[in-house]
Amino acid sequence: MEMEQMNKVVGDEEKERDVKVGMKRKLRYTELFIRLLTLILSLAAAIILGLDKQTKVVPITLVSTLPPINVPVTAKYHYLSAFTYFVVANAIACSYGGVSLILTLANKGRKNGCLAKAIIMLDLIMVAVLASANGAAAAVGYIGHEGNKHVRWNKVCNVFGRFCNQVLAAVGVSLLGSLLLIFLVMLAVLKVQNKH
Amino acid sequence: MASTDKPEVENVAAAPEKGAVPPAAPPPELKSETNTPTSYLAVAEVVLRVLLFATTVTAVVVMVTSKQTEWIPDRLPPFRIRNSSRFTDSPAFVYFVAALSVAGLYSIISTLLSILALLKPGNWKHLVSHFVVIDVLLLGIVASATGVAGGVAYIGLKGNSHSRWLKICNIYDTFCAHVASATAVALVASIVLVLLILLSVFTLSRRSLK
Numbered sequence: 001m002e003m004e005q006m007n008k009v010v011g012d013e014e015k016e017r018d019v020k021v022g023m024k025r026k027l028r029y030t031e032l033f034i035r036l037l038t039l040i041l042s043l044a045a046a047i048i049l050g051l052d053k054q055t056k057v058v059p060i061t062l063v064s065t066l067p068p069i070n071v072p073v074t075a076k077y078h079y080l081s082a083f084t085y086f087v088v089a090n091a092i093a094c095s096y097g098g099v100s101l102i103l104t105l106a107n108k109g110r111k112n113g114c115l116a117k118a119i120i121m122l123d124l125i126m127v128a129v130l131a132s133a134n135g136a137a138a139a140v141g142y143i144g145h146e147g148n149k150h151v152r153w154n155k156v157c158n159v160f161g162r163f164c165n166q167v168l169a170a171v172g173v174s175l176l177g178s179l180l181l182i183f184l185v186m187l188a189v190l191k192v193q194n195k196h
Numbered sequence: 197m198a199s200t201d202k203p204e205v206e207n208v209a210a211a212p213e214k215g216a217v218p219p220a221a222p223p224p225e226l227k228s229e230t231n232t233p234t235s236y237l238a239v240a241e242v243v244l245r246v247l248l249f250a251t252t253v254t255a256v257v258v259m260v261t262s263k264q265t266e267w268i269p270d271r272l273p274p275f276r277i278r279n280s281s282r283f284t285d286s287p288a289f290v291y292f293v294a295a296l297s298v299a300g301l302y303s304i305i306s307t308l309l310s311i312l313a314l315l316k317p318g319n320w321k322h323l324v325s326h327f328v329v330i331d332v333l334l335l336g337i338v339a340s341a342t343g344v345a346g347g348v349a350y351i352g353l354k355g356n357s358h359s360r361w362l363k364i365c366n367i368y369d370t371f372c373a374h375v376a377s378a379t380a381v382a383l384v385a386s387i388v389l390v391l392l393i394l395l396s397v398f399t400l401s402r403r404s405l406k
Contacts, residue, residue, distance in 0.1 A: 079358040082347040120397055124335065124390050131336045132343030139288040139344040140351065144359065150285040151352070153361040182336050185393075189328045193400045 027191065032104060034184050039097030041177035042130070046090035049137070049170035052077045054163040075160040082140040083167070089133035090174055093126050093181075116188070123185050130178040134171055141167045237399045238314045244392045245307040251385040252300035252338075255378045259283050259293050259345075262374030266367055281368045288348040289375070295341035296382060299334055306330075328396045335389040342382040349375045 054075050059068035077083040100119060107115045145164060147155035157164035265280035283289035306327055352372060355363030365372035 075358070080356060081350055081354075085347075117394075117397065117401070121390075121394055124332075124393055127332070127336055128339040128386055128390060131339035132346070135340035135343030136347030139291075139347045142287065143348065143351070143361075148286060150281065151362075151364045153351075153359075156359045178336065182332055185332050186329050189332070189393075189397055189400070192397055 027187070028104075031184065031187060032101065034180055034187075035097055035101050035104060038177050038180050038184070039094055039101065041173050041180065042090045042093040042097060045170045045174035045177065046087050046094060048166055048173065049077050049083060049090075050087050052083075052163055052166045052170070054160050056159055058159065073159070075156070075163045077167075080140055082136040086133045086137040086170070086174070089129050090177075093130050093177065096122065096126055116192070120185060120188050120192075123181060123188070127178060127181050127185060130174065130181065134175050134178060137167065137174075138171050141171060235314075237395065237402070238310070241392065241395055241399070242307065242310050242314060244388055244395065245303055245310055248385060248388045248392065249300060249303040249307060251381050251388060252296045252303060255381040255385060256293055256296045256300060258374050258381065259289060259296075259378040262371050262378070264368045264371040268367065281364070281371045283375075286348055288344045292341045292345045292378070292382070295337045296385070299338050299385065302330065302334060328393060328400070331389060331393045331396065335386060335393065338382060338386045338389060342379060342386055345375060345379045345382065349379060 052075075055072055056075075057070045058073050060071050061068040077087060100122065103115060103119055107113065107119070141164065143153055143155075144167075145155060145157045147153055260283060263280060263282040265278060267276045268279045269276055283293060310327075349372065351361055351363075352375070353363060353365045355361055
């Protein structure tokens, strides 16, 4: 009778451990999947803004009696330093995504090692860099869209419509990527906390 | 001191692990708590939270007091108009002030709660874990506010010839100095937040080792 009970208890423990291991594995696959998604999103954001170039022919009137002269005007991402920062930050985040994927695979799901803490730290720095890049690009894009009459900065998005839409798309994609990264940090912290 | 049995047990378990006595002197109310690494981590957390409060409030105050009135030359040289520049002129700076005010308010609450947890140690693991989650969110907000202010301030400083946005920092010099200082202080605030989160992770992993 006692043996049966013992066996039962041991069986329950084993089952519990199996469930725990399964959860752990699932959590780990989720983490790897989110890392991969972050990598793809930041790569997409960098490419969308990096390939952003629009040339438009703008009529300019020099003398009112003469017909207007058509001048081609080009908008590129590296004309604005905030957009350059955005592309560089996303490129860094993308390459870090690759490195962190390898590090996570090398870590083999251990929670308390130095490697896990290093990954959390680098993740945090990436969150900060990506968030500031998003903020900078969004603020400059907003000025381009609305202009600022206090300092006489005219809007440019009425001329370069596609360019502005592409900037908007890049900022949106990168924002999604940085939110996923924040989620990843939260996941890692909760994982560290729930170690028993 | 209101100390229960549980922290004592924890202290005993934690003491031989670290071995050496930490160098910094504890605040007077902690004398009876014995010199354990855990309590030092808690003190460090309180210090960092106070630092966070100081930096966010400084950034907000510096940004809000950045108003500057100058005579601007009009289209014809002898005429001039009086124009002032303040932070509400740009939505980016309004976002900056809002974000850092939220961070400052949160830091008051979290400082008070962590001091409370320091004085009455108990089962406050869950409290810390909730703080960490909000800290990470706040790091995103404060870092984006820094990026916003920095991006707009850079255009104000250098201008942009391609889109014909003229620089304004040669006219509104003290305004620009205020904006630059506020951005720098916000950068310090986000670094403090990163340190806080790392400290929390360290504390949690230390706790869960036992």
